[in-house]
Amino acid sequence: MGLLKKIFIALVGVVLAFWFYSAREDFKPEILQEKRVIVTGASSGIGEEMAYHLARMGSHILITARTESKLQKVVARCLELGAASAQYVNGSMEDMAFAEHVVQEAEKLWGGLDMMILNHIGHTYFSYFDGDIDHIRKLLEINFLSYVTMTVSALPMLKESRGSIVVVSSLAGKTRVPFTAPYSTTKFALDGFFGSLQQEMTIQNANVSITFCVLGYINTESAVKTVSHVMKVAPAPKEECALEIIKGGVLRKREVHYPRINVAIPLLLRDWAPELLDFLTRYSLSNVEQIKHQ
Ligand SMILES: NC(=O)C1=CN([C@@H]2O[C@H](COP(=O)(O)OP(=O)(O)OC[C@H]3O[C@@H](n4cnc5c(N)ncnc54)[C@H](OP(=O)(O)O)[C@@H]3O)[C@@H](O)[C@H]2O)C=CC1
Ligand SMILES: CC(C)CCC[C@@H](C)[C@H]1CC[C@H]2[C@@H]3C(=O)C=C4C[C@@H](O)CC[C@]4(C)[C@H]3CC[C@]12C
Secondary structure (H helix, E strand, O other): OOHHHHHHHHHHHHHHHHHHHOOOOOOOHHHHOOOEEEEEOOOOHHHHHHHHHHHHOOOEEEEEEOOHHHHHHHHHHHHHHOOOEEEEEEOOOOOHHHHHHHHHHHHHHHOOOOEEEEOOOOOOOOOOOOOOHHHHHHHHHHHHHHHHHHHHHHHHHHHHHOOEEEEEEEHHHOOOOOOOHHHHHHHHHHHHHHHHHHHHHHHOOOOOEEEEEEEOOEOOHHHHHHHOOOEOOOOEOHHHHHHHHHHHHHOOOOEEEEOHHHHHHHHHHHHHOHHHHHHHHHHOEOOHHHOOOO
């Protein structure tokens, strides 16, 4: 292909991307009033912030995570902020029976469901792959299989309400990020499963939206504790991140990218200049010699 043609195609790509990203949004918080929403991994971080936004918007909220004391505090705050109702179920997503139980609890409470936000992740390391296959298996159960289990259980209710599934993922689930092999595996798996499911929903006119959220570095306590010593870029605010995820779900967007540009550029480079993206990703990390070899 001639150079001019390549440049033309690249320009068209940039114009289309700009148009796509600057498209007008029409989000009205009232839409979430009295809506029945499950948020997983809501005892801390982005999940906790999503619960507070939903509370302000007057939703019925069911939150889940392992630590009961934290969930109790989040529920109390949600009620103060104006939630139509707020409840929790505590347990571990390593157990698929628990994942199913959370959805059954929503059915028992509300007799239906409008939105399911899948956000929890199991604890992992940010370091060279240590050869521990059991850790990958465990993380696949928590970060991937429990998402599939909850989706299978919730689909009948979501079909009935023409509801939404929101899947929280990461740049590490779309591009090559070092020191995250087990975590990255689980996030790429989510893209495969939910991408295929979304296509099937469209073919069947099922009218259940699936919003896939690709996030960059966010200032949650756990992320900052794990990687702030090696990150050159500053983290983005979790409160705004949580709101963008909710908006994306309500607007039935195919994907949410947050922070927009930090995610849009790597995704554009991924297919056009993969080596450059690999280099920039490595370059975004400093002091890698501190990261211990396994
Ligand atoms: N922060 C970041 O920089 C980025 C985050 N993301 C994504 O955003 C989402 C939220 O991340 P973030 O807020 O930082 O994470 P946090 O570590 O703050 O929160 C994780 C949540 O999951 C829960 N959890 C942990 N283990 C289990 C388990 N075994 N079973 C059930 N729940 C569990 C935790 O509660 P408890 O311990 O009480 O169970 C907590 O509520 C994730 O999907 C993550 O991949 C994506 C890109 C970047
Ligand atoms: C082009 C570059 C600027 C992109 C580099 C972005 C990289 C370095 C960003 C993008 C996604 C980020 C990780 C993430 O998704 C979630 C977690 C889980 C949390 O518990 C601990 C931190 C961790 C591993 C984040 C670490 C930093 C990551 C790899």
